[in-house]
Amino acid sequence: MHNDGKVVPINKAQAMPSPLARLPVILLQVRDKAAQQLKQGLQELFDNADDTLFEMADKARNSVDHNIFFEAMRDLRLKRKNFERGFIEQLFEAFANVGQMGCGEQQLLPVVSYEALPGASSDELEKGVALEAMLGKVQHRDGLALGQLTARLGELLGKRLDDRENPLGPAMLCEFFLQAGRSLGMEIRVKLIILKLFEKYVLSDADQLYGEANQLLIATGVLPELKAVPSRRPDARDVRARPPADTGHPADYQADEGSLVAFAALQKLLFAVRGSVCPTLEASAQTQPISTRDLLRLLSHLQQYVPEPEVEDDFDLRNQLEQLLTRVSVKSGRSRVVDDADEDVINLIAMLFEFILDDRSLPDSLKALIARLQIPMLKVAVLDKSFFSRGSHPARRLLNEIASAAMGWGKCDDYQRDSLYLRIEQVVQRLLNDFVDDPAIFSQLLAEFSVFTNDERRRCELLEQRTRDAEEGRARTEIARQRVADTLNLRLLGKVLPEVVVQFLQQAWSQVLLLACLKHGEQSAQWQSRLQTMDDLIWSVGLSEGTEAGRHLLEQLPGLLKALREGLSDAAFDPFITREFFIQLQALHVQPFQGNAGGRPSLSKVGALIEVREAFVLSPAAPTESVSLPDDDPDVLKVLQLRVGCWVEFQEDEENTLRCKLTAIIPPANSYIFVNRTGLKVLEKTGSELALEFKRGGVRTLDDALLFDRALASVIGNLRQLNHAK
Structure with missing residues (x-):
C-alpha cells in the first residue's frame, strides 16, 4: 500500500529531530498516551484483518480472487510487526518535528491532500475518494475536540498550528498508515478493505484520543478556559438504541453521517454541472422548490413510461424530467425546481448510466434492458445517499451482480428464451412495477437473483473443471506420445532389423509404452520394465549363432516372452491378434539353430530385414x-x-x-x-x-x-478534470 495523494513526505535528510529533552514533558506524555492507544487500535485492526480477508476469499467468485485475498492475509501476517513499528516511528518523528516549530527552523511536517491529480488512474481516484470520506467523517464527528487539541499544542509551543500539522490529526494519522504500508503489495480492493479497517479500529476512536490528550493539557493549565467537548460515545449508543425519528421522509430511510459526508464531497464536484435540470419558463417566473417526496412522485410517474428494450429510442432522463417539471410549472404558474442535493443526485445517476451504456464490457444486447433501471436507481439514491459510498448497498450490489452475470452473455436468435435474459428482465420489470419508495425490494431481488446466479455459477464451474481436466489430460497424452516416439526412434533409427519386429514395436509395443508412461510416469518401475523388454527383444533378434550370447539365447527366451505377453495384456491387446507375431518371433529365434550358415533368419520364412530410416511419429505433430x-x-x-x-x-x-x-x-x-x-x-x-x-x-x-464502481470512478475523474479546467 503506498500513498498516491499529493503528499510532501517528512524529509528525513534535512530534518534533525530534537532531543527528547527539548520537548515539554507534557507533550511527551500526550505522545506516549496516544501511542499506546494507537498501538492497541492497530493490533485490533490486524487481529480482525485475517477474518475479514478470509471471509472475502470465501465469497470469491473465482480462484484468482480467492488467491488474491489469501496472499494478502499472508503478506499482512509477515509484515505486521514492521508495519506497526513504522507507524509509531513516524508518530514519534512528527512529535519531534512539531517540537522544533517556532525555533526558526523550516517546517518539515507533511502537507497532506488526498485529492487525486488530473489524469490519475481509477485506482487512485477510488482510493482518493475513500480517504477524503474518512477525513471528512473524523472532521465532522470530532472536529471540535481536534480543534481544541490543536489550539493547546500551539499554545504549548508558542506558535499557531493548523489541524493538518497536528501529529494526532486524521490527515497525519492516515499519512503514517499509508507510509507504513508501502511495502504491502496489494491490489486496490485489498487496499480499500485495509483502509476501512483502519477507519473502524483507529479513526473511530479519535474522540477518546483527543479527549485524553486535551485532559492531560488542561491538567497542566494549557487553555483550561476552552469549553470541554462531551464524549460522543454514550450518545452514540443511545442513538443506536433509539428508533429513527419520524421525519416524514418516504420510508423513513436514514443515511448515516459518514454517507452524508461522502456525498457532500461529491456535491463539490457536481457543482460544475448544476443547473441542467430546470423548467423552461420566463426568467421572471417565481421559483418554488419541489420537495423530495413530490420529486419521487414525478419519478414514479416517469417510471411507468420507460420504453421497452426493443424500442429504438434513447431515454434521456434529465430531458424527460425537465419536460415534466415544465408541465407542472405551467399549471401552477410558478417555476418548480428541484433543490441542489436532489439535482446533484439526478446528474450523478445520469452520468453513471451514460458510462454504463457506453461501456464496452457490457454486452450491447443487454444494454437496453439495463438502461431501464435508471429511474429505480435514481429513486433509491434520492432516498439514501449511502448508495454512492457504500459498496454493500443492495441496489448497488444488484446492478453489479447483473453486470457480472451478463459478462459472458452473447445475443442469439432466440435470446428472449435465454434463462439469464429472462431473469434480468424479470428483475427490471419487478422494479418498474413495484418500487415506489421502499428500498427493501432491492434486498429481496438481490437475494433471489443471487440464488439464480450461484446455481448457474456452480453448473458452469463443474463444466469448466471437466473442460480443464480433459485439456490437461490431452496435453499429458501428447507429451507421453512424443516421449514414446523419441524412445523408439533412439533405439530403431539406423538399425537393420526384421520388418515384423519393427512393425510390432511401432504399432503394438508403442501403445504398451504409452500406457505405462501415462499411468505410472517415466520414473516408474513399470516404464523401466517395458523399456527393458523392448531392448531385450531387439537384442534377441540381432544375435548370431556363433556368439556366446547367441548360445545362451534359449535360456533367456521364456522370460522375454512372458514380459511381452504381460505388457500386451496390460494394454488390453487381443491375444488372438498378437498370436501371429509370436509365431513369427519363434521362427526368428529358432532358425539360427537350424543350420543357417549366415546366422540370420530365412527371409522367405519370417520376412525381410529392413533398415529403419524414417523417424516414427506416434501422433500427428502439432501445427507449427x-x-x-x-x-x-x-x-x-x-x-x-x-x-x-x-x-x-x-x-x-x-x-x-x-x-x-x-x-x-x-x-x-x-x-x-x-x-x-x-x-x-x-x-x-x-x-x-x-x-x-x-x-x-x-x-x-x-x-x-x-460495473458501478468503475462507472463512479470514471465520473469522478471526469468531474475533477472539468473542475480543474475551470
Missing part, C-alpha cells in the same frame, strides 16, 4: 506457427498478462463477436483454452496466435471489475 513475434512485442506482453478467469471478446466477422473466458493455459504447447459462460470449450489458441489476434484488433480483454 507460421509467424513469430519478438518477446518484447507489446501484443506478446498483452498475452502474457492474461490471467485464468479473465473475459475476452473475439471479433469473428464484421457483425458477430464471441465472448469467452480463459479457463486454462496448457504447457508445453502454450495453449490457451476458452469457454463460454456455460463452461463449454469454444476456442483454443496458442500464445503466438493470440498475440497476432491482438495485433490485428481481432480480440480485446473485457474489464470484469464491478
Whole structure:
C-alpha cells in the first residue's frame, strides 16, 4: 500500500529531530498516551484483518480472487510487526518535528491532500475518494475536540498550528498508515478493505484520543478556559438504541453521517454541472422548490413510461424530467425546481448510466434492458445517499451482480428464451412495477437473483473443471506420445532389423509404452520394465549363432516372452491378434539353430530385414506457427498478462463477436483454452496466435471489475478534470 495523494513526505535528510529533552514533558506524555492507544487500535485492526480477508476469499467468485485475498492475509501476517513499528516511528518523528516549530527552523511536517491529480488512474481516484470520506467523517464527528487539541499544542509551543500539522490529526494519522504500508503489495480492493479497517479500529476512536490528550493539557493549565467537548460515545449508543425519528421522509430511510459526508464531497464536484435540470419558463417566473417526496412522485410517474428494450429510442432522463417539471410549472404558474442535493443526485445517476451504456464490457444486447433501471436507481439514491459510498448497498450490489452475470452473455436468435435474459428482465420489470419508495425490494431481488446466479455459477464451474481436466489430460497424452516416439526412434533409427519386429514395436509395443508412461510416469518401475523388454527383444533378434550370447539365447527366451505377453495384456491387446507375431518371433529365434550358415533368419520364412530410416511419429505433430513475434512485442506482453478467469471478446466477422473466458493455459504447447459462460470449450489458441489476434484488433480483454464502481470512478475523474479546467 503506498500513498498516491499529493503528499510532501517528512524529509528525513534535512530534518534533525530534537532531543527528547527539548520537548515539554507534557507533550511527551500526550505522545506516549496516544501511542499506546494507537498501538492497541492497530493490533485490533490486524487481529480482525485475517477474518475479514478470509471471509472475502470465501465469497470469491473465482480462484484468482480467492488467491488474491489469501496472499494478502499472508503478506499482512509477515509484515505486521514492521508495519506497526513504522507507524509509531513516524508518530514519534512528527512529535519531534512539531517540537522544533517556532525555533526558526523550516517546517518539515507533511502537507497532506488526498485529492487525486488530473489524469490519475481509477485506482487512485477510488482510493482518493475513500480517504477524503474518512477525513471528512473524523472532521465532522470530532472536529471540535481536534480543534481544541490543536489550539493547546500551539499554545504549548508558542506558535499557531493548523489541524493538518497536528501529529494526532486524521490527515497525519492516515499519512503514517499509508507510509507504513508501502511495502504491502496489494491490489486496490485489498487496499480499500485495509483502509476501512483502519477507519473502524483507529479513526473511530479519535474522540477518546483527543479527549485524553486535551485532559492531560488542561491538567497542566494549557487553555483550561476552552469549553470541554462531551464524549460522543454514550450518545452514540443511545442513538443506536433509539428508533429513527419520524421525519416524514418516504420510508423513513436514514443515511448515516459518514454517507452524508461522502456525498457532500461529491456535491463539490457536481457543482460544475448544476443547473441542467430546470423548467423552461420566463426568467421572471417565481421559483418554488419541489420537495423530495413530490420529486419521487414525478419519478414514479416517469417510471411507468420507460420504453421497452426493443424500442429504438434513447431515454434521456434529465430531458424527460425537465419536460415534466415544465408541465407542472405551467399549471401552477410558478417555476418548480428541484433543490441542489436532489439535482446533484439526478446528474450523478445520469452520468453513471451514460458510462454504463457506453461501456464496452457490457454486452450491447443487454444494454437496453439495463438502461431501464435508471429511474429505480435514481429513486433509491434520492432516498439514501449511502448508495454512492457504500459498496454493500443492495441496489448497488444488484446492478453489479447483473453486470457480472451478463459478462459472458452473447445475443442469439432466440435470446428472449435465454434463462439469464429472462431473469434480468424479470428483475427490471419487478422494479418498474413495484418500487415506489421502499428500498427493501432491492434486498429481496438481490437475494433471489443471487440464488439464480450461484446455481448457474456452480453448473458452469463443474463444466469448466471437466473442460480443464480433459485439456490437461490431452496435453499429458501428447507429451507421453512424443516421449514414446523419441524412445523408439533412439533405439530403431539406423538399425537393420526384421520388418515384423519393427512393425510390432511401432504399432503394438508403442501403445504398451504409452500406457505405462501415462499411468505410472517415466520414473516408474513399470516404464523401466517395458523399456527393458523392448531392448531385450531387439537384442534377441540381432544375435548370431556363433556368439556366446547367441548360445545362451534359449535360456533367456521364456522370460522375454512372458514380459511381452504381460505388457500386451496390460494394454488390453487381443491375444488372438498378437498370436501371429509370436509365431513369427519363434521362427526368428529358432532358425539360427537350424543350420543357417549366415546366422540370420530365412527371409522367405519370417520376412525381410529392413533398415529403419524414417523417424516414427506416434501422433500427428502439432501445427507449427507460421509467424513469430519478438518477446518484447507489446501484443506478446498483452498475452502474457492474461490471467485464468479473465473475459475476452473475439471479433469473428464484421457483425458477430464471441465472448469467452480463459479457463486454462496448457504447457508445453502454450495453449490457451476458452469457454463460454456455460463452461463449454469454444476456442483454443496458442500464445503466438493470440498475440497476432491482438495485433490485428481481432480480440480485446473485457474489464470484469464491478460495473458501478468503475462507472463512479470514471465520473469522478471526469468531474475533477472539468473542475480543474475551470
